[in-house]
Amino acid sequence: MKVDGRWRRAIELADDGASVIVLDQARLPYDVAWMRLASLDDAARAIRDMHVRGAPLIGAVAAYGVAMALRAGVALDDATTRLAATRPTAVNLRWALDEMRAATADTGFAIAARICDDDVWRCEQIGKHGVDLIREVGRRPVNILTHCNAGWLATVDWGTALAPIYKAHEDGVALHVWVDETRPRNQGLLTAWELAAHGVPHTVIADNAGGFLMQQGKVDLCIVGTDRTTREGDVCNKIGTYLKALAAHANGVPFYVAVPSPSIDWHVSAEDIPIEERSGDEVRRIRGVSVVLDASAVANPAFDITPRGLVTALITERGVVAPGGLAALFPREAAR
Amino acid sequence: MKVDGRWRRAIELADDGASVIVLDQARLPYDVAWMRLASLDDAARAIRDMHVRGAPLIGAVAAYGVAMALRAGVALDDATTRLAATRPTAVNLRWALDEMRAATADTGFAIAARICDDDVWRCEQIGKHGVDLIREVGRRPVNILTHCNAGWLATVDWGTALAPIYKAHEDGVALHVWVDETRPRNQGLLTAWELAAHGVPHTVIADNAGGFLMQQGKVDLCIVGTDRTTREGDVCNKIGTYLKALAAHANGVPFYVAVPSPSIDWHVSAEDIPIEERSGDEVRRIRGVSVVLDASAVANPAFDITPRGLVTALITERGVVAPGGLAALFPREAAR
Numbered sequence: 001m002k003v004d005g006r007w008r009r010a011i012e013l014a015d016d017g018a019s020v021i022v023l024d025q026a027r028l029p030y031d032v033a034w035m036r037l038a039s040l041d042d043a044a045r046a047i048r049d050m051h052v053r054g055a056p057l058i059g060a061v062a063a064y065g066v067a068m069a070l071r072a073g074v075a076l077d078d079a080t081t082r083l084a085a086t087r088p089t090a091v092n093l094r095w096a097l098d099e100m101r102a103a104t105a106d107t108g109f110a111i112a113a114r115i116c117d118d119d120v121w122r123c124e125q126i127g128k129h130g131v132d133l134i135r136e137v138g139r140r141p142v143n144i145l146t147h148c149n150a151g152w153l154a155t156v157d158w159g160t161a162l163a164p165i166y167k168a169h170e171d172g173v174a175l176h177v178w179v180d181e182t183r184p185r186n187q188g189l190l191t192a193w194e195l196a197a198h199g200v201p202h203t204v205i206a207d208n209a210g211g212f213l214m215q216q217g218k219v220d221l222c223i224v225g226t227d228r229t230t231r232e233g234d235v236c237n238k239i240g241t242y243l244k245a246l247a248a249h250a251n252g253v254p255f256y257v258a259v260p261s262p263s264i265d266w267h268v269s270a271e272d273i274p275i276e277e278r279s280g281d282e283v284r285r286i287r288g289v290s291v292v293l294d295a296s297a298v299a300n301p302a303f304d305i306t307p308r309g310l311v312t313a314l315i316t317e318r319g320v321v322a323p324g325g326l327a328a329l330f331p332r333e334a335a336r
Numbered sequence: 337m338k339v340d341g342r343w344r345r346a347i348e349l350a351d352d353g354a355s356v357i358v359l360d361q362a363r364l365p366y367d368v369a370w371m372r373l374a375s376l377d378d379a380a381r382a383i384r385d386m387h388v389r390g391a392p393l394i395g396a397v398a399a400y401g402v403a404m405a406l407r408a409g410v411a412l413d414d415a416t417t418r419l420a421a422t423r424p425t426a427v428n429l430r431w432a433l434d435e436m437r438a439a440t441a442d443t444g445f446a447i448a449a450r451i452c453d454d455d456v457w458r459c460e461q462i463g464k465h466g467v468d469l470i471r472e473v474g475r476r477p478v479n480i481l482t483h484c485n486a487g488w489l490a491t492v493d494w495g496t497a498l499a500p501i502y503k504a505h506e507d508g509v510a511l512h513v514w515v516d517e518t519r520p521r522n523q524g525l526l527t528a529w530e531l532a533a534h535g536v537p538h539t540v541i542a543d544n545a546g547g548f549l550m551q552q553g554k555v556d557l558c559i560v561g562t563d564r565t566t567r568e569g570d571v572c573n574k575i576g577t578y579l580k581a582l583a584a585h586a587n588g589v590p591f592y593v594a595v596p597s598p599s600i601d602w603h604v605s606a607e608d609i610p611i612e613e614r615s616g617d618e619v620r621r622i623r624g625v626s627v628v629l630d631a632s633a634v635a636n637p638a639f640d641i642t643p644r645g646l647v648t649a650l651i652t653e654r655g656v657v658a659p660g661g662l663a664a665l666f667p668r669e670a671a672r
Contacts, residue, residue, distance in 0.1 A: 193631075240547070242551070283540060
């Protein structure tokens, strides 16, 4: 994606070859600031405090975190334990740490770089497969609803849910994207920032509005990302995704989920996915301004589960499949 | 409701007998400030700019607006036309203007006062009928989810959706209320403020969270208000209500709507209810702080329709009925 006139990735190796540069997503979209992560500590803190977020990007940062730890003489197990504890829900984090198992002080950075390149490849493939789903709608423009941010910023490049949108836009398909604000952390505004940078027409809406828009026939399809998808195709994603899937199902609107294979957890059932409960301050305050008074309690579950029955299809790097078709598409991974 | 140590109504005749005092809901819950409405202009502006909101309260303010206009020598038709144009969706506004048709400069204030007293009576009856629905859950505490504000502040006293909650709390039923934040205008924080003032345990959540809480078995029932309900029981209410009704239906959670009879429109079908599109600034800014960048468009539909099939029952001043049972319960009104 183009930032400040240059093509950039969401995570890049720094010129010193020993640290990485990431966009500080806690400041976006209001400030575009790059931050350097130079140690295991930096990587763990960046993930925990959501300076980086998005399941694939968390995996990439964790991989570099291990590489930096190994080069600093930290034991592999200590590094992976530390990083695994930062956030519980996205399985890509655990996947990336598994991929780093064979790493040493000498090979860590190369393996992390490969993880990043593979992520870009997967997102491009998701884009290529997903663009047909957009094109076949045949309307001008095609109205797409998305929730949270599963774009360039959530990955290394391209994004998952947004990759088909970017591909379709490049191919000249007329598009309009309804962007859910995505309270409490407003990641929809990251999506809006990305889409604006690429010239993709879009409209930000309150999370409450999507069901009404579907009732009105103003949504042709939904595409979202995922933090963890089960073998059977149950989709864990940002809180509120489930509500949009219910509305899509009730209104005959296709509901697609972009799923790179590292987001698949082959060994968990939906009810066992740990749902992160984040700080109530995220609900209480918006950009530093208090909105909820102290006299009230707050709760802040960060993810929900969309049951497979509400999912039209999954868009993976190997093609588009029904929720039940994952194991057939990834037989080696499924058998592990 | 008790405000600053005194029992107050949301609208009261001022000591001069020629104007009314209302709480300025544009400043709540951060500032508790009463404002005086002394003319048709004041009343129309207060409704349009949402210094007063909530379908029953809008009706009450409009009634006094007509009374003040008549006393100032304004023609009845001019006053009703002016007030009818302030907000399109809540039918109580039109109902109250109809009730004021027989008013004169001499009788206007008395008729408006009667409309307010009747509203209090209806809300109390809704409370009495609805409390049984809460009590029969039999859990300690009973977990109730509500959306927007259909409380004391939305009516003259008691509220519609909150009346059964206040009654149950007074009766010693252990309760806990999940309060939807209700973006973009955050009317959930008015609900939280009311509940806190009455000592009712509650937790504010992002609008995205309710579906997850229902999946987790943490919601025993939902109660919401309505701005306009059709003869068949289709419910127009604050944007986002529909998403919670879908989730309730999918999870076997009873979904109740508190409907005072002036909120019933006997002559409209759901698809013909005008849905107010409010200023995008409500999405762009929160408490004066910009959240959505200017590079993005915004949309702000203020209401949606919950189809009768998702509604367990309606709580009216005459009792609890299935959505199809309204006409039998209000035969005279239905035949008008």
